[in-house]
Each structure stands twice: as C-alpha cells, then as structure tokens.
Amino acid sequence: GDSVTQMEGPVTLSEEAFLTINCTYTATGYPSLFWYVQYPGEGLQLLLKATKADDKGSNKGFEATYRKETTSFHLEKGSVQVSDSAVYFCALSVVSSASKIIFGSGTRLSIRP
Amino acid sequence: GAVVSQHPSWVICKSGTSVKIECRSLDFQATTMFWYRQFPKQSLMLMATSNEGSKATYEQGVEKDKFLINHASLTLSTLTVTSAHPEDSSFYICSARGQGANNEQFFGPGTRLTVL
Numbered sequence: 001g002d003s004v005t006q007m008e009g010p011v012t013l014s015e016e017a018f019l020t021i022n023c024t025y026t027a028t029g030y031p032s033l034f035w036y037v038q039y040p041g042e043g044l045q046l047l048l049k050a051t052k053a054d055d056k057g058s059n060k061g062f063e064a065t066y067r068k069e070t071t072s073f074h075l076e077k078g079s080v081q082v083s084d085s086a087v088y089f090c091a092l093s094v095v096s097s098a099s100k101i102i103f104g105s106g107t108r109l110s111i112r113p
Numbered sequence: 114g115a116v117v118s119q120h121p122s123w124v125i126c127k128s129g130t131s132v133k134i135e136c137r138s139l140d141f142q143a144t145t146m147f148w149y150r151q152f153p154k155q156s157l158m159l160m161a162t163s164n165e166g167s168k169a170t171y172e173q174g175v176e177k178d179k180f181l182i183n184h185a186s187l188t189l190s191t192l193t194v195t196s197a198h199p200e201d202s203s204f205y206i207c208s209a210r211g212q213g214a215n216n217e218q219f220f221g222p223g224t225r226l227t228v229l
Contacts, residue, residue, distance in 0.1 A: 041222070043117065043222040044220035100147075101208075101218060103157045105154075105156040106156055
C-alpha cells in the first residue's frame with residue numbers, strides 16, 4: 001500500500017546550519033506530496049506541497065522537490081533558525097484514495113542558538 | 114489559513130467511561146472531517162473519514178462501535194471513545210476540509226486522552 005518513510009530524529013543543529021530531512025514514498029497512483037510542521041502546543045500546519053514530478057514546493061525558506069525517479073521529497077533549508085524547532089511530517093495524498101493523507105513518522109528538529 | 118478547534122485539549126477519565134471530543138471548523142464549512150490518532154513519537158494514523166450528514170468511513174482495524182463519529186453539521190464533528198481503556202490513551206487529532214477533493218485539510222491542535 002501507499003506509505004511514507006522519513007528520516008528518524010531527533011535532529012539537533014546549530015542556528016544558521018543547513019538542514020536536510022529525507023523523505024521517500026511508495027504510492028500506486030500519482031500522489032501529491034506535502035511537508036507539514038507541528039510547532040510545540042499547536043496543530044499541524046501545511047508547510048509546502050508539490051503536486052507533480054519535478055515541482056518544487058517552497059515556503060519560509062524551506063524547499064522540497066518532487067523527484068519521481070527516486071520517489072523522494074527531501075526537505076531542505078539553507079540556514080535554520082531557533083524558531084524552526086518543531087516536528088516535521090512528510091506526507092502524501094492520492095486522489096484515488098479519496099484524498100486521504102498518509103503521514104511519515106515525523107522528525108523532531110531542535111535548533112541551538 | 115482556516116482555523117480548526119478541538120475541545121477539550123486534554124482529558125483524564127476512568128476506565129470504562131466514555132469520552133466525547135469535539136472538532137469545530139471556525140471560519141469555513143467543512144464538508145469532510147478526518148480523525149487521526151497519534152501515539153508518542155509516532156505518526157498520525159487515520160481512524161475515519163466523515164462527510165457531513167452521512168456515516169463515517171472507518172479505516173481497517175478501527176472499531177466503529179468503540180470510536181463513534183458524528184458529523185451532524187458543516188462545522189462540527191464529534192468523536193466518542195466508548196468504554197475507554199488504558200490502551201485508548203493517545204493523542205487524537207481532527208482535520209477539516211472544505212468543498213472539493215483538492216482543498217487543503219486544516220488540522221486541530223489535538224486532544225490528549227489519558228485513561229486511568
């Protein structure tokens with residue numbers, strides 16, 4: 001079935017470091033891909049998305065490119081800030097599955113000042 | 114973005130009692146609402162999908178008689194955990210989506226349920 005595998009955390013970085021959180025997926029159809037972020041005490045928020053191969057989603061300095069050939073959607077940011085500390089979830093949605101969202105296990109990111 | 118609220122944010126109950134969790138879309142009409150369960154340090158697992166005015170569709174392995182879902186209006190869905198047991202302790206999250214299958218899902222902040 002459809003699934004998402006993402007890098008296990010926790011990940012701890014210093015401020016201004018480069019961030020990569022790996023995500024790969026398995027899907028029978030043509031999924032849309034998402035990154036969600038969950039800040040402490042808050043609900044999940046959509047960070048960025050891409051709906052077809054080679055699309056690049058971007059928001060708040062974060063980027064991820066939909067790579068069909070490697071079935072990946074890695075999250076990157078060039079210079080992280082303390083305020084980026086949160087849990088990040090990679091996810092997919094397939095229209096044939098009633099647009100249900102399937103989540104990865106989440107990666108906790110902590111940024112040191 | 115749109116706002117989805119959940120109430121209560123946390124609840125502690127005795128084993129054998131029932132607990133109701135509310136999910137409200139505050140500034141849009143939610144034709145579809147989703148209920149998820151999240152175990153510590155694990156991902157969100159979809160429990161059920163509910164469309165306003167119709168019966169919920171449960172995922173495989175989710176007991177529909179234990180987790181009662183009602184979506185009586187376009188702004189409110191409820192999840193009732195019946196005869197709760199300690200293994201039902203978890204973080205329950207709802208999300209809501211407006212009309213159109215491609216509309217974004219907006220997530221509530223979650224409800225922490227602890228069953229003693």
